[in-house]
Amino acid sequence: MDIAALIFWVLTALGGFLMLGIWVSRGGARGGESRLPVPVIFGHFGLAAIGLVVWIVYVFAGGATTAWIAFALLVPVAVLGFVMLLRWLPVRRAQGETGSATPAEAHFPLPVVAGHGLFAVVTVVLVLLGAIGAGA
Secondary structure (H helix, E strand, O other), X not given: OHHHHHHHHHHHHHHHHHHHHHHHHOOXXXXXXXXXXXXXXXXXXXXXXXXXXXXXXXXXXXXXXXXXXXXXXXHHHHHHHHHHHHXXXXXXXXXXXXXXXXXXXHHOOHXXXXXXXXXXXXXXXXXXXXXXXXXX
């Protein structure tokens, strides 16, 4: 289960990296048109990356405390991700309207957003199960 969580976490991160790259290349990080605040984007990314490193340490070195720290890091990552989803949905719905500026996140491919969210939910569940020792 711990390895499965690691695999899903890495897959989630790949989708996140793709969206971050699109967002940065479309001017989101420069204060351009975006409904996603820079601190939220980079807070989500930074906490997720730290949590992934902590989970890797747990997988290879063990320690229940380490697993719980990784899970605790995932909680604000999930909250920030949900906030971004809620801010992205109106942008997605508004695509194709004329006369409005196109936010950087309007260029996120829907399958990547959906896959990132689905894999994130699976990751959170697997990390929680790993932290409580299910399947051990």
